Amino acid sequence: MEHEESTHQVPGTLTEEQAERILAGMNEVIRAGEEMRRLRAEMIRVLAGFGWTQERIAQLTDMSQPAVSKHMAKRKADEPRPPMGVSLDQRDTPWLEGRLWGLAEEISETFHETARCTRCVNALARGRKRFTPQNVDELRRLIEDDLRLHRAELPGGFQAAYDEISRGLDLPSQATTTSASVRRAVAHQIQRDLLRP
Secondary structure: OHHHHHHOOOOOOOOHHHHHHHHHHHHHHHHHHHHHHHHHHHHHHHHHHOOOOHHHHHHHHOOOHHHHHHHHHHHHHOOOOOOOOOOOOOOOHHHHHHHHHHHHHHHHHHOOOOOOOHHHHHHHHOOOOOOOHHHHHHHHHHHHHHHHHOOOOOOHHHHHHHHHHHHHHOOOOOOOOOOHHHHHHHHHHHHHHHHOO
16 A cells, blocks of 8 residues: 555656756747847837837837937947838848738638648747748748638738739848848738738
8 A cells, every 4th residue: 555655656856858848938938038129129220210219119119218228329339221111012031921921920810710820820929930941931831721721711912912922932032231030020010911901
């Protein structure tokens, strides 16, 4: 009977595999947080380049004005760049990846239960996947499946946007001066806004 009780006791330590799984999840959250902080700092510089005031940027970013001022002071030390273009028709890879991501998110939210791209979209949004050529190709295939499966329910603008993005991704990328993550984030939002009624 004493032997039976000892076999049912909980071990006193975690296994290496358990610790690895726990820390891997934490590391994903930390990495995503660090990437978002960097992206926010870059977006502050982009908005300042458009002539936005520190006060307005502080309101939008939910930061203090001194914190925004610090980011803008760092920008002044950087080499001045021309303001980033925000027209939809741009041909650099990060811009097109952002548009693809925005399109996928709209499909995912519209057909959450049946959209094949949902898992990939969630992984990209949470930083578990990065915008590598392999992951972009996977997202393209999933979007193609979703467009085929939900053709009758989707407005024609979805297919037209995908066709334009896909053609652009198959061509050589144009060089840009703005960081890839900022261009992806801006294109992502613009594409989503255009697809909404």
